Amino acid sequence: MEQYGRCVAASPTSWQTDCHSLRLSMSRPIVQQIRERCAEPFAAFEQCLKENQASVLNCSEHVNAFLRCAERVKVPA
Template structure:
């Protein structure tokens, strides 16, 4: 998971910063208010092989986490168990054979 976080930070830092700031600034409406920024992070990360592999292997856990966030928009910290399950899954993903250093595509 650390590799995926490093890759996301490396290639999508600007998008992640903007999304994080929006979520922090809008604690009760972030799900709607920050959706465009969330989509920008998703678009940025979706092209990286490590992140694609984690999304594929841990899709069930991620869907459960997102559902929890939708149901608890005013108290996202209540989704900690779902975060723990997703992170545990992501840590266990076998990244052998996955190109962790692809050449970034120009935008």
Template structure:
């Protein structure tokens, strides 16, 4: 539980959630529609991962 809270509050995770919400929602919808054949959703997860890879981390605060 604490790991989930930590990762969900990390700035890059928040950026990915915001920037890639649509591809992730499409992936979730595919999973819901293909419970017995989740392999049908490979294309959707690929789109989400491609989006996530393009998200740039926020600049580090200058000290």
């Protein structure tokens, strides 16, 4: 998830294609936990991306909120 967020931020004009494989790879257990626990900031981030496709830099606050949440999720033992 963190890599996906960084990819989107680094590819403001082509994130839809450049980051597609990262989005598909988000099915591992830790990613699923992050998706569950950070659903709200992730949804806000995705909504911002949809609304700002031409200028994803407008979503930096949303991606930072999501990344802060994701960092708090612990890897399952």
